[in-house]
Each structure stands twice: as structure tokens, then as C-alpha cells.
Amino acid sequence: MVARQHGRTRIQRRPGGDDEPPRPSFVRLVVTAACALTIAACDSSAPSTLSPAGPAARQITGLWWLLFWISAVVSVVVFVLLGRAVLRGRRAGERVNTRSGNRFVLIMGVALPVLVLAGVYVVGLRDMRALQHDGEPAAYTVEVVGHKWWWEVRYPDDGAVTANEIHIPAGEPVDLELTTEDVNHSLWVPELAPKVDLIAGRTNTLRLEADEPGEYRGQCAEFCGLQHANMAFIVVAHPPEEFRSWLANESEPAPEPDTQPAAEGLEVLESSSCATCHTVRGTEAGGTLGPDLTHLAGRRYLGAGAVPNNPGHLAGWISDAQSIKPGNEMPPQPLPSEDLQALLAYLETLE
């Protein structure tokens, strides 16, 4: 443009070589995005929505890639127009077009988007429909109760109760009935299904199905207070036969202690404060505030994914769970060393 006043010249000078025209960086951005996402999709360690392991998650992964490519095309169209405007503006002798621009905006900003959005909406409805199961009965119904900050998992037909692990038969649909004991939570297993909230005063249902046996990480997705970050769980999909024997075993009461230390441990459990909060079926411990410990030894983690379940961590957890997961409901248990050892010996028998 023509600088008319002294002092304007500097300000209105068209940019020199120091300004990149923005267009190449936009294209680079989209390509980088696609590459990064593809790499991420191959990262097998992550509980990724992009590596689905069940029909619901797979449906949504397909939806995602469709939305991604539509978004990429839309973005590139806008960025190319933007680049054109920048480049055209730098060309000498361009005249300003004085038309209102209504037609350009109506076509590019109304007609085309409405077509694309209508298509996207129809696809969205199709996938919503696909996620409904039309009354097809589930093989099992599992009750999941959210607590600050752990998951209670009940198999009402068989009497089994566990925590922070949802065992299911692979290839069979399972309904989770979701309620909460305190605040709102949200159950999310990205590789298997979209998340569903656990809402105070309501019961929600989530259908879960895994194609293959395996372990799938899940985590609370609705902020629920201090230890929201340590409210993880795993879904363990077994071959159907193995699942049935797991369930049968899990439904049994705790085995009688068959060693001296274990028997002493049971005594500690029943006589100390453990029993006020925890249940071990088949013993006098019947508390309901904390997780059911009847088959504790079979679990992978302690404290809803906080630490692996092994004797060292278990001892540490019992002595001072607050140092591992600050703010959780379990107070420190200053047991005498021999009592602690006996208790550990007993807990190890709870397979």
C-alpha cells in the first residue's frame, strides 16, 4: 500500500523476507498431525482409543478417522484460501474488489458446511444406533459401584465381590450397572467402550465386550476429588471357560488358613480394626467401607492401580496407605511387626 504520511511508512511497510507466508506451515501442521496420530495409534502400551479391542470402541475409532479426514480437508481448504489472501495482498497493482461478498460467504460459509455437517450428523446417528444393542441380552450383569477412590465390582448372581478389576468373558457382551456410593465418577476403558458416568442417585448401564482375552486399563474420567488420578482399574477378559472357573472360585468364601502364621493372621484381621472396614467372606470380618478382601491375593494392584500387589507393597499399604495414596480413606495401621507378618501370611492365602 502507499504510505501517505511520514511515520506511517515503517508501520505499513509490507513485510520483507523476515515473514514466512503462513501457508506451508499449515500444510506441515496437518501432515505432522496425521503422522503423530498414526504413530500414537501403534503405541501398544497406551490404553488407546485408536487401538480398539472391542466392537464399541472399534466403531468409534472408525468414526474418529472419518472425522479426522473431513477436518483435515476443511482445514486445508481454509488455510489455502488464507494463504492465497496473504500472497495476493503482496502482489503489486492488485485492485480492491468492491462486491459485497454475500455470494462467496453463502456458498463457502453456509451451503458447503451445511452439506458436510448433515453428512456428519447422519454418520453420528448411525454410530449411536450401532452402539445400542436392541435388547440383545448380556451374558452377565456386573454391578460396579464407585467409591472415593476405588471400584467395587459385584457379580450379583454368583455372590462374588472384588475390587478394581472387572473380569469378563472375551467375546461375550457384559452389562455393567453403574452406581456411586459418594460423588460422581466416570468409568472409561478406552480400548473397549466409550465412557459412562456414575451419577449420584442414578443407575447407568454400559455394555462392555472384548474381542480377545487380555487386560485393558481403565480409569475414572470424572474429577472426583483428591485421588481422582489414582482411581484406575483393569478389565480382564478371559477365555469364556477360564472366566467361569474364575467366577466360581471368586464366589467361594475365603479358604481356611492351613498354616500357623496364617491362622494367627486371621486372628489379627478379625480382632484389629481391619474388620471394621473390610469383608473377608467366611470370616468374622464384615466391614463394608473398604474393598472386599476375600480373594485379595489374586489381584494385580493395590489402591486402585496405585502400586503392584506384592508382599512388600502390601505391608507398606497396611502400615501407611496415606504415604502411597494421600487422602484415601484407609488410616495408618501401626501393627506390631509380628502381627503384620502374620497378617501378610494370611492375606497371601486369599487366592
Place this chain on the structure above:
Amino acid sequence: MTVKPDTTTAASAPRAADDAVGERLSETWPEEHGLWAWFTTVDHKKIGRRYMVTAAAYFVLAGVAALVMRTQLAGPNGDVVDPELFDQLFSLHGTAMIFLFATPMLFGFGNFLVPLMLGTRDMAFPRLNAFGYWVFAAAGILMFGSLLFEAAPNAGWFAYVPLSGSDHSPGYNLDVYTLGLLFLGVSTTAGAINFIVTALKLRAPGMSLNRVPVFVWAIVVTSFMVIFALPPLNVANAMLFLDRRFGTNFFDTAEGGDAVLWQHLFWLFGHPDVYIIVLPALGIVSAIVPTFSRRAIAAYPLIVLATVATGIISFGVWVHHMFAVGLPDLSLTFFSAASLIITVPAGIQVFCWLGTMLMGRLVLNVAMLWVLGFIVLFVLGGVTGVMFAIVPFDQQTTDSYFVVAHFHYVLFGGAVFPIIAGLFYWWPKFTGRMTSRRGGLWSFWLTFAGFNLAFFPMHISGLLGMPRRIYVYPGDTGWTVWNLLSTLGAYLLTVGLLVTLGTLVHSLRRGERATDDPWGGETLEWAATSPPKVYNLPVIPTAHSLTPMWDERSLASFTDGIADDERVLAHQHAVLRTSELDGRLEHPPLEMPEDSPLPLVVAASLFAGTLALLLGWYEGTLVLLVAVAALCWWLWPHRSPIPEDGADGGGGQT
């Protein structure tokens, strides 16, 4: 259709008018100095600048909170802060950025610019305006001050019950939230009413609604949205406060209350609020693009309609924040459709800017560069926004880092970038100084790169299953590298913002003096001196087009008006009044109030009353009687000081 004329006497007509009558006007609109004046001023420009400076300070504080969080999350099992502090930091970050930065900052722009763009001399209710500022400043002090007592809100910025109830959140944290937002809402509502009345009654003669700048339209639509969106939030906060303090059961499911009610009420406010933040920012873009495209905005009627439509449709999309709550599928399909439809007016705005640029002749300078960066980020945030309208995809990715990435593209890209663009664009008008081009370029490229490095990887960590609001994550989940990139990006972003700040501060001290109209802008604020005099424009012009500064007849009205007492209004502290639709002159002019300590007194006693409520010292709320007394004094009718017009000049002012 107007384009910027290649040769014009643009700035000289207003300047000539100023030379002729400025001295007389300075007697009616004196420039006051000193401490008393500082506390009592009702000048919209001073208040606007205060809003901007205070909001910027709150932005820095909330940004520091974010930096601490990003440091904590740089690697797995971070232990920079404990979970209690982390929860307060992210809750305060969100609450402050939304309530104490974005809206007040844009209200600051509106305060400074709306009267100038309309060709008037102040807001319709100058004292209410001052009152709004004091309340806002105090609300921010309350919120950030609470962090010093470890009592900052800690249940997230949307504070879902039952977590935010007294059983699960004892302590003052959530009382600071409910009372702080109720208190702040007084300011926001007052500001909104003021903008609406100003824009409808104080426009320059001739400025019919189809000649109102898009920025002013955006501010007015935003103001209407504030008036309709805040009541649900206020009701929800009042109910939560009563539940917590006085044992009511609005949200207690065990006693017949409903926990989902909070979510509905909150998002019935919360989604319109997204547009309350974004629309004025888009208005800034609509002000900058025509100036640097050398033509009026393309498809003006469409962009105005799009702005109004966004305001209306935004009240019908709130359930897309609740797709995972377990509501009936049929209702979700409705909200899904509405959430898709609202992207159409956003698209219209984008193509209006693109059309303007494509049909104009682009001048690429620092402000325009920020606008270009904004368009890129806004489009990227927009396409992921469309994704969240699709129910199954939303259910999979909501409450993950994907949504964190999305709303930072929309809110940081869509609001902060335009705000910074606006700062560079209007800086000469705000301060009378030019900014360094080199500093501006560095600030843009560093911020743009830092922003994308910080927030783009969050899309990926979200897709990889990382939930938001976690203070630690294990190392074996594949999230580490993306989090590290985000943290590095956050530092780079900080450097960019510091360079921006440095460039602006440098300009204040060393910047070249600005001319009245350094960019050749098309709207009336460029007719004022840089910075504007207390009386804004020496002569109230007649607006003959949407782009009065590019149109000879409008410019001529400055010099023609020198001899017209009604257009100069030098003998009375008053502004012109015009009709709501056509901008026809009405009589008599509206007498404007003098500076007054009353706004500060009312705000201070309201603040004291809020503190008394917060601390449970209910007798202390009697201090609110001071506010009542001051309000009576404030509103007491007084005799018209404009006798020569005969009519009722005195009523209806504040």
C-alpha cells in the same frame, strides 16, 4: 460498498474540529488528576484500561498456576505439588481464566472502544460502569487471595455436586467459589446492561443499526447473552451455598434433590459462556480485518446475523457437555444437531473474514499476523468442536486431554489471540504510542509455536486415554512423551507471552508517538486523538456509512459541526441521544454524571458483605446497609441542570 480511499484527508477533519473547539470542551470535560480523581473517575476510557490491566494481571496469575501444573505433569509420578494444591491450581486456573480474565478483558475493550466507535462521550451509565470495575477487581482479589489460605476452589471450574457439597468439600474452598461468582456476576450483569443501553441510545446521528460496527454488534449480543445466561449460574450457586451452609437439599439425592440438576443449570450458563468469551473476540477480528484489507467487511448483514444467531443457538446446546451422564438417546440427538448447527454461524464469520481478505488488498503487519494465527487455531479448534457434537465420539473422548486440547484451541486460539491482536491494533489509541514491529513479530511467532507445542500433543494424549484433572500418571501408559512436549510448549508459550508483554512495556516507555489514525482505520475511534481526550470526539459526527472514516460525507460532518452547538455540546456535560433503530437525533441531550466516590463505596460494602457471608459472620452482613444508603444517595432524583431545553433532562441517569 466502501473501500479505503487511496488519497484522503481522513484524519485531518476531526483534527481541525479539535483545534476549533477542543479548548472549550476541556472545560466541560476536565482532565482530573490525583488520588481522589483516581478513585472517583467515571471516564469509560480509564475504566476500560483498568479492566484490561487488571484482567491481564489475573491472566498472569492463572497462567502461573498452569505452568506449575505443566511442570508437575512433565513426567510420570511428578511430585512438584501435592494433590490438594494441584486441585486448587486447576480449579482456579479454569475459573479465573473464564471469569476473571476473558470476559473482563473483553469488557475492557468494549468499555474503551464502544463509546468511541459510536461517536459518543461515555457509556450510558458511567457510575454503574465504575461500580462494575470495582466489583470485578475485588472478586479477583477474593479468588486469588483464597489461595494464600489454601481455600481456593478445588472442585474444578464446573464444581459438580456431590463433590462440591459440604460432605465431600468441607472448608471454605467452595464457598469462595459460589459467593465469589455470585459477587462477580453483579459486575458482569451491570456491564452488560450498560453496553446494551449505550449501543441502543448513544450512537452518533445517522448510525442506523445497519451502520453499527461488527465489534459493537458482538458486544451487544454478548451482553444479551450475559443477561440470559447468568441467572441459571447464579441460581445454581445460591442453591449450592444454601445446601452447604443451611442444610437445604437442592442437590442431595438422598433427600430427594437431584445431582444432575446442577449440571443442567451450570451448562445452561456454561455453554453460552463459551460464546460470551469468543464473540467479542471475533468482533475484534472483524474490526482489524477490514482495516488491513482496505475494504469494508464482506457480507456485513451475514456476519451480523451470524453473531446474533450464535447468541441464540448457544442456549440450545448445553447437553453436549453431558453426553456421558446417561440421558435418553433421543434427547442427545437433538443436542447433537444443535451443536452441529451452531458451527454454521461460526463458519460464516470465518468466510466473511476470508472474503474480505481475498477481495481486499492485505497489509500484513503485527496485528494482522495475530489475526491470521487466530484463524488457523480457531479453525483447528472448530473442527474438533464438530467432533464433540457427535455423540459416540464425545462419549469416548470427553473428560480426556482431547477436550483440554479442543477448548484451549477455541479459547486461547479463539479469544487470547484476538485479544493480543486487538492490543497491538488499538495500542496507539489506548496509549498514544506505537509498538515495535520486531518485538511484535517475535512475540507472535514464539507464542504461536509455543501454543501449538503445548496444546497439539494434548489431542494425542487424550486419544491415548489420558483423563483430564489427574495430578500424576504412571509411566507405562505411553503418555509421557506427549506430556513432556506439552510442558516444553508451555514454557515456550510463556516466553512468547513475556516477549509480548515486553514489547508493550517497551512501547509505553520508548515507543514512537502515534498519530490519530496510524492504520487508516474505518471506524470512529480513529477520529479521536491518540490517546483520546476526555470528551472523545470534538464534534459528534453524522455517520453516513458503515465506514465513516473512509467516507467524505461523514468526515465533512466533523468540520460542518464546529459551528453547531448541539454537535459540540461544549456548554453542558452531556451526550447526544438517538433513536434505537435508525439513529435519529432525539432531544434533549442526556446529562452525564460527574465523578463520584459512590461506585467505590457501594462496591466496597458489597464486598464486605460477601466476606461476612463467606466467613459465616452473618451479623456482619449488616454492612450491606451502607450499600443501600449509598444507592439511595446515588439514585436520588435531582433537578435538571439543563434548563434551557425545558424538558426533563435530569431523569434516568446514574
